[in-house]
Amino acid sequence: MGILTDIIKELPLSALLREKLQELEKNYEKLEEENIKLKDENCSLRQNFDELSQQVKQNEDDNKQPEQSELNEDSERVLKVLFDAGHELSIQHIASAISKDISTTQYHVDILVDRGLVLPSRQEYHLISEESTQYYSLDIDGRAYVIEKLNK
Numbered sequence: 001m002g003i004l005t006d007i008i009k010e011l012p013l014s015a016l017l018r019e020k021l022q023e024l025e026k027n028y029e030k031l032e033e034e035n036i037k038l039k040d041e042n043c044s045l046r047q048n049f050d051e052l053s054q055q056v057k058q059n060e061d062d063n064k065q066p067e068q069s070e071l072n073e074d075s076e077r078v079l080k081v082l083f084d085a086g087h088e089l090s091i092q093h094i095a096s097a098i099s100k101d102i103s104t105t106q107y108h109v110d111i112l113v114d115r116g117l118v119l120p121s122r123q124e125y126h127l128i129s130e131e132s133t134q135y136y137s138l139d140i141d142g143r144a145y146v147i148e149k150l151n152k
Contacts, residue, residue: 071115074098075108076150079117079138083146088121088137109136117142 071079081097082089089097095105112118113136121137138146 070149071111071145072108074100074104075111078105078108078112079142079146080150082118082136082138083143083150088135090124090133090135092133094136112142115141117145 077098078094081094085093091102091106091109094109095102098105098108100108109118113120117139118136119139121135123135124133125131126133
């Protein structure tokens with residue numbers, strides 16, 4: 001706009017028009033400065049976005065579940081008992097089948113539930129003894145584990 005101002009200086013204009021032209025030129029310069037600042041800010045924000053995207057990707061990679069390690073022998077025996085039974089079993093039946101106490105058996109069942117291989121299927125409440133019995137069954141992944149790793 002500086003060139004336009006120089007050209008207009010040569011023309012006879014009223015003072016009012018000249019004043020408006022100077023005001024417009026100032027506004028134009030402010031807008032140019034703001035545009036430069038916004039472009040710089042945009043560039044900075046894009047860099048921040050790229051850095052954060054890389055961090056998110058890194059976190060996702062870090063949080064990926066590693067291949068689940070092999071189960072210990074007793075946990076595998078619990079899977080095999082449930083697989084061979086073909087239906088849900090109580091913790092007492094499972095403990096009896098693997099010749100372990102209920103607490104140890106529950107430990108192994110809890111590991112299998114956490115890994116998504118066994119599901120709690122139902123719970124029975126006994127009125128006379130006022131105790132409850134939890135039943136467990138194999139999940140599809142539990143059956144796959146038995147077939148792929150234990151039936152070789």
